[in-house]
Amino acid sequence: MTPGNDENKELQEEELLAVCAIYGDSILQKDEHDSTDDQSVYLLTLNVDQDDPDTKSPRIMVLRLFLPSTYPSTDMPVFEIASLYCGHRKVDTTMTLAIQQGFEALFQTGQVVLFEWIQWLRDYIEDTVDLAAIDVAPVITPPSQEDKQVNDITTAAIDTTMPSESLPSIFSSEPLVDRKSTFVAHVASVDSANQVDQVRRALLANKKIAKATHNITAYRINLPGDRILQDNDDDGETAAGGRLMHLLQILNVKNVVVVVSRWYGGIQLGADRFKDINNCARKALEDCGYVETATTKKKGKKKL
Incomplete structure (x- = not known):
């Protein structure tokens, strides 16, 4: 039986509470000025380098998330990238398409997906966006032959x-x-x-x-x-x-x-x-x- 709008809303609320409990309330903020009867709008702010306050160009990605009343029973959330840059890299078409494909591959009808999206996006950013060259790099002493073993x-x-x-x-x-x-x-x-x-x-x-x-x-x-x-x-x-x-x-x-x-x-x-x-x-x-x-x-x- 396909869940109705009330059940979808309950699943969404449980998911949002779980995500905020894990990542903190700042990761998801509801846009009170941009919502309709059929969907809720949130700003998702993912800072991959939040544990390193000395990073000069933190890799931050901001998404606008639209949760339709049919999510997750039939439709996945709709998103748009609000960031112009992620760290020192400009958010281009290649990055946007890669994120779109990654998100689509994770969604399964009837299953909430925001946590998996956040985890996937974090891994994607870490793998594809290097820290800016102006960041201070640690001084590394070459290991001895014994250390290499x-x-x-x-x-x-x-x-x-x-x-x-x-x-x-x-x-x-x-x-x-x-x-x-x-x-x-x-x-x-x-x-x-x-x-x-x-x-x-x-x-x-x-x-x-x-x-x-x-x-x-x-x-x-x-x-x-x-x-x-x-x-x-x-x-x-x-x-x-x-x-x-x-x-x-x-x-x-x-x-x-x-x-x-x-x-x-x-x-x-x-x-x-x-x-x-x-x-x-x-x-x-x-x-x-x-x-x-x-x-x-x-x-x-x-x-x-």
Whole structure:
């Protein structure tokens, strides 16, 4: 049954709330002076370089979005590019057509699509629009021959001013996909808070993981005197870190850190997201040998 206008409006409102919850209210502003009974008009402002305030020519793209009353049941949003430039590059016909084709390829009848559009547009801008030449470039010392043999992700992640503890091996689970949201658990053996920090920084040095909507963390470490050092981080997914920590406590696993990356797919999962996070984490712990099962089998694990 095709949704009516009322259901479309409800889906639009839920989508707009979700997008603003993830990116902040500033990314979408309703144009109160330009709307009709059949559609709502919004300004979408995407600043790819907002985390780098020193960028002299930030890559900003502004779109005018028209949400017709038939979206998402039959029609996709209509957009026009309001920016004349993105960073130092002029927005030309080639860029406009590429964005149009990219957006059209993502839309599926009956499915909201704004989150996927924003993610796609961010990747497109980062891949096709270089930072302006006038931006101050960091001074890079050529690596020694010995440095070249070090794993790339380790080199990128570890601050040389930190105590010299070796980076633990990090293993990533197979993706768990639920209604377009993707969950991947990363597990590493650790025996200090410093190693936990190293693992997190190594993971975030991976471009794909850094772009995850949330990277939820929990760890437990044995200390002398039968004491336990433990902590967790929601990373914006309220209560998820505490629930992940509770899982580690129930399983009685120690000297381990678990980071669950979630890429939001545009459909709200409600409380099911906590189940997905914990199921993904538990499976990774089982695969890494932290949890005994009746049919435990050593399986090959993908090293990050």
